[in-house]
Amino acid sequence: MKNRIVIATRESLLALWQARYVAGKIKEAHPEIDVELLPVTTKGDQILDRPLVEIGGKGLFIKELEVMLLEGQADLAVHSLKDMTAELADGLTLAAVTAREDPRDAFVSGKYASLDELPQHAVVGTSSLRRQAQLLHYRPDLTVKSLRGNVQTRLRHLDEGEYDAVILAAAGLKRLGLDRRIKSYIDTNDSIPAAGQGVMAIEARTDDADTLEAVSFLHNANIAYCIRAERAFLAKVGGDCKVPAGIFVVPDGRKKIVAKAFIASPDGKELYRGEDGASDAEAEALGERLAEKLLNAGGREILKNLQKI
Template sequence: MNNGMKIRIGTRGSKLALYQAELVQAYLRNSAGLADIEIVVIKTSGDMIRQKNPVPMETKRIFTKEIEEALLADQVDIAVHSAKDLAAKMPEGLMIGAVLEREDPRDCFIHPDGKKLGDLKEGAVIGTSALRRQTQLLRFYPYLKVENIRGNVDTRLKKAMNRECDGILLAYAGIKRLGLQESVSEILDEKMFYPAPGQGVIVVQCRSKDQAVLDLLRSIHHDDSGKLLQAERVFLTELEGGCQLPCGIRTRINGPRMEASGVLLSPYQPQWVEADFVGQSDNPDEVGLQLARRILETGGKIILEEIRGKAGQKMNKAYGDGENA
């Protein structure tokens, strides 16, 4: 590889997004010996448009669209994303070129006084913009209330510390990457609070025909994390969902086996379907596919039909926080 080549990294401009881009930059410098790596900040429609209520079946690429357009237009050479911001189906001509080693995929709870969820009184208000977190919270703590709370990680932390709510739910990975672990009151058990597909994963996207870049990215790719992400993306695709579908999945590789458990929840009533599947770690597509089908065949289709029926009129609106937190 020509270590004199220049690489332009496309990214959003939030503190967490820049951290992720700088991490990829450091990996490329250390693994491939590249010195000329530029970070290009691109504002996305998701940074400019906010919607009050999340839409369960939304699949629009509002936090990746402009970056992907820049990549296709050869304005940048690679793009760095939180995996859960990527659409299940990427634009033609683009692909995931590398997956970094996964950070802790669990969710966490932050309370200004360090209280845990089980310590809260009836009617306490918990802030989160993710339907997956909202539905799982009410599954185990039906006496609590949820409130949509948006903004980057710092903004949401300030709201919690200023007691604008009684605590917030975030992805632990983003908190950990920003060095804010001391603010965490509780790390949630992923056997109860399933992580989102791709949570805790940083991906590097590139043009599918750019062989020089693909060769370069092999040096920073983490194979096991890539397999787990692939299974989780297939799972989400089979459920026909976007990043706001109230579903979760946990996966792990155990020797030649990949073990996966998933859940699909209704955002309208206390109803959910869980399933497990064990397959071969070298066939992640099959693991994700079979797990999703088990959920659909045991009641998940009814939940999806309900979601489609009630969310249909909202599908063309933007939403979300777009952070890997």
């Protein structure tokens, strides 16, 4: 067992909270190991004046951290799993996925209590095509505007009156102790989460046996089956935030999992949903099967049209 572990992390307060959480758990389990954080500002954090889909997708939040792993500058990287692309870089692996925090999207507003209370043509902020498509499908009258930056930056834009409401991941708000800002939760039937939403991912080099062993206790096997299905779906439909799609998988007891997913046009006018279930052992097949079902229903044409833009 090594005596020192370096964790690469983004510099946002949420990323640092997650990295410190993992570091603390490692210290509890292995007091003999020194754990250090190595904060990094990623390209995704630096470019805030354009929608994420225009500058390369959510992989921009993890690329620099993965380079540090591959070059040996860090032993672990801690991510919000929903920020990860479907395919990992060669030589890297998910060493652990944690228990899932609240997976729902949260409605945050200074004036209104819920989506239903928003007036006609209210301005709603989100950085996610997934959220945008589902919002506009539910409320086509809304004006959805891009909202970039860390959690605090997004809340500041709301407080300064640029938006009537913003939609954020409940998990991030709760981890930062900002529950009080949540006016209401959006049911997962109305806003299907992103693959991996609410789960922290711990990434490491595939050949670093000592580090993999040191963090194995953090791995949640039940959630891992759900994540396998979610990421298999993600890979099948394109694997990035450029695709207005989502999937949410839950354990259903007796070694079974149940999934619901969607693919939609960015304006929400076309939306294809599906549900399916399988045994834990068939997790990847479940995700792929559900993706294929939605692609055949009309999702494939949506993705073709998006590639032309």
